[in-house]
Amino acid sequence: MYQGPPLQQGQPCDPGESRTLRFLANTHVIPVPGSRLPWNSYIGVEGASHNNLKAIDVKFPLQVFTAVTGVSGSGKSSLVRDILYCALGREYNQGRMPAPGKFRRLTGDLHRIGGVELVDQNPIGKSSRSNPVTYIKAYDDIRKLFSEQPYARMNGYGHSHFSFNIEGGRCPECQGEGVVKVEMQFMADVILTCESCRGKRFLPDILEVRYKDRNIYDILEMTVREAIDFFSSHDEPTARRIAERLMPLDQVGLSYIKLGQSSSSLSGGESQRVKLAYFLSRENSMTNRLFIFDEPTTGLHVYDIEKLLKSFSALISKGHTVLVVEHNMDLVKCADWVIDLGPGAGDEGGSCCYCGTPEGLAQRSDLATGLALRSKIPVQQ
Structure with missing residues (x-):
């Protein structure tokens, strides 16, 4: 990339791999x-x-x-x-x-x-547990995929066990957020990693369920681009459908955000593009x-x-x-x-x-x- 003083008009430069320099x-x-x-x-x-x-x-x-x-x-x-x-x-x-x-x-x-x-x-969700993958409805298929795995079936884990919005599989201490908020009376609130789940949002037994050696926490920690490559490389129809549902996020330039990234951490522009991705994902079912x-x-x-x-x-x-x-x-x-x-x-x-x-x-x-x-x-x- 480039590091140095600002370029002057007409100054020759080698843009190399820098997209910014190519435009400048x-x-x-x-x-x-x-x-x-x-x-x-x-x-x-x-x-x-x-x-x-x-x-x-x-x-x-x-x-x-x-x-x-x-x-x-x-x-x-x-x-x-x-x-x-x-x-x-x-x-x-x-x-x-x-x-x-x-x-x-x-x-x-x-x-x-x-x-x-x-x-x-405006933010994409009212809950701090909302994130890009839930907003575009791709998380429904991810939960379905994990509930179909042998260990999940053996233990009777359904779709709801892989949700961080309802009780069942989420960490009861942080209620699926991965962090706890300590309210300070005269200072800003302090956000700490949950000691019970260590930020992984789910109970240990739920994290034992794996798809291709990845548990639900591993999936939520993937970037959009990593998740598309991961799910599209497998033959299961559900996995392919997940990759297709994630494609609109990549198309609007959000390939770098994590699937489980809290909506509160997204900028205004990122939130706007998540909304655009949602509409792109359901365009075939909408009236003009x-x-x-x-x-x-x-x-x-x-x-x-x-x-x-x-x-x-x-x-x-x-x-x-x-x-x-x-x-x-x-x-x-x-x-x-x-x-x-x-x-x-x-x-x-x-x-x-x-x-x-x-x-x-x-x-x-x-x-x-x-x-x-x-x-x-x-x-x-």
Whole structure:
């Protein structure tokens, strides 16, 4: 890799194996798509006047990748989260949904989708025992696989014995967390490894059940990439199915996280990508949906943005719609359609300044997003 002072513009360097240097040296860049997907159906918001929005009318294309851009404070979240998401959630009766911001009405092809999903950076589970493998439902098959092993059958261990959410096989001292929390009255709580199970989360008898010389703790300590290689190398249908269920985590750039990693240790960007992996894993069973992503590139390396774009393409190929609120020009340049709000922030924002392709926006030297996009898209003089 590289270690040393920051590189200067024009300074020659050998990127070697460093992905970061490859992007800095422009030896590897995210390519601009050769064509943009056309669209002929949309969902429209008319009279959006929430917060600083200036009673604007906006059409959001369906079954393509759309980016909503603009400087901070231009009204992007007010339009997309506060109005579009909440209004559609109520339109499709998706449980308790906050009242949308002020707007006149929804228009367009509302029948073309069956719901809306906001993929944000909130934690993936309310319990500290939740983790990526339980969230994407792959752990059900892992528990099934272990319950079918000879030692488990001989001792009458079922699926529930390999769960850390219910009593039976989990450590009773830490209740399957592997750690115990010592509450300090005037200081931060102290987290200690459970002395009873030594952090392994399960009773000793449960840990005696092995699949290919690995117990349930060993499996949960594997990274996503290690687990995919492990399960795909065996012929049992359940093992193959586990590997297939884990693939979406690898596709969104999370091959390095552990299967049993606590959801509380995941960053906001990682939590967002786990949610995306969940939707990718069940895309064949869903009606067409509008997926809203709020700044999905936060905390991502450029290399991981490429994987994110492939995941977006996978959703769109299944008939879904991807809508992102984004500042990263590497992502914006790959969108099929861009909606730019502004031109400024606060009272100087709230107008729809541009709707069209990224190439057209790059031509707009009067807009901040257009100027920023010029460094990514060649502009015809």
